[in-house]
Amino acid sequence: MSAAATNYYDRRGLFATLGRDGLLQIILIANTIIMLAPIIIMVFSAFKTTPEIFRAPFAIPDFTQVANFVKIWSETNFLRYLLNSFIVTGASMVLILTLGTMAAYAIGRYAFTGSNFILMFFLAGLTLPLKLAIIPLFMLMRDLSILNNQLSLIFVYTAMGLPTTVFIMTGFIRSLPNELEDAARMDGASEARIMWSIMLPLVRPAMVIAGIQNVVPIWNDFFFPLVFIQNDNLKTLPQGLTTFMGEYTTDWGVLFSGLTLSAAPIIIIYIVLSKQFIAGMTSGAVK
Numbered sequence: 001m002s003a004a005a006t007n008y009y010d011r012r013g014l015f016a017t018l019g020r021d022g023l024l025q026i027i028l029i030a031n032t033i034i035m036l037a038p039i040i041i042m043v044f045s046a047f048k049t050t051p052e053i054f055r056a057p058f059a060i061p062d063f064t065q066v067a068n069f070v071k072i073w074s075e076t077n078f079l080r081y082l083l084n085s086f087i088v089t090g091a092s093m094v095l096i097l098t099l100g101t102m103a104a105y106a107i108g109r110y111a112f113t114g115s116n117f118i119l120m121f122f123l124a125g126l127t128l129p130l131k132l133a134i135i136p137l138f139m140l141m142r143d144l145s146i147l148n149n150q151l152s153l154i155f156v157y158t159a160m161g162l163p164t165t166v167f168i169m170t171g172f173i174r175s176l177p178n179e180l181e182d183a184a185r186m187d188g189a190s191e192a193r194i195m196w197s198i199m200l201p202l203v204r205p206a207m208v209i210a211g212i213q214n215v216v217p218i219w220n221d222f223f224f225p226l227v228f229i230q231n232d233n234l235k236t237l238p239q240g241l242t243t244f245m246g247e248y249t250t251d252w253g254v255l256f257s258g259l260t261l262s263a264a265p266i267i268i269i270y271i272v273l274s275k276q277f278i279a280g281m282t283s284g285a286v287k
Helices: 003-046 050-055 067-074 078-109 115-124 130-143 150-174 178-186 191-202 204-220 223-228 237-244 252-272 274-286
Strands: none
Touching: 003 252, 050 252, 067 078, 067 252, 078 115, 078 150, 078 191, 078 204, 078 237, 078 252, 115 150, 130 150, 130 223, 150 204, 150 223, 178 191, 191 204, 204 252, 223 237, 237 252, 252 274
């Protein structure tokens, strides 16, 4: 093949590659716009009055107008809803990560009869929507006398989050080399010391993934608080924000400011833990 022909095919391949990369970039940019547009509109609406929202929903607001935030902070029960969400979500995540990591460590690092069955038992929870059992759950919480109590939400969310956590953590824990724990045993470390001091720091990215996978649905959940909680002082943010919507009129500016404030903690958590999250998502490819 002549040099001219070789250069022609090389240029053709280069153009094809650039075309694919350009198309991929366009798709990614379009996806980013689609994902960010609702968030941007929500934030813009938080700084507008209700007439301004309907008159110019996409216009850039005056960000010095914080009347909606002042009103929601001083004239509503928003702070209580926010505190309740932190309590329920925080307690649920502590239980999910603690119990899920311990179960995953036992399944992933020790060979014993029935380990695969236990893993399949947890994975079965991924296929069964807990909302289908809402009537038995309601009766169970009633019999336990924890209806209209935050414990009911914590228990339900813990049960919801354990299958995902065990699934994610087991795969990461099994990928760790056995030589690490063998060396620790030779140095006289106990099994608990090996787990907490040697193994768990290595699976921190997996814990971040499991945490984000569970904290978002728990923080945003509306269904279970609606069923289990009636006391206004015990409502979480998604349920509490509905009180800002009247039967005939709704102050949309105040509602959007509440939505913005409720979304802020999750966004901050994701930004802070983004490096760990990306490391966990790509660690399998690196290995």
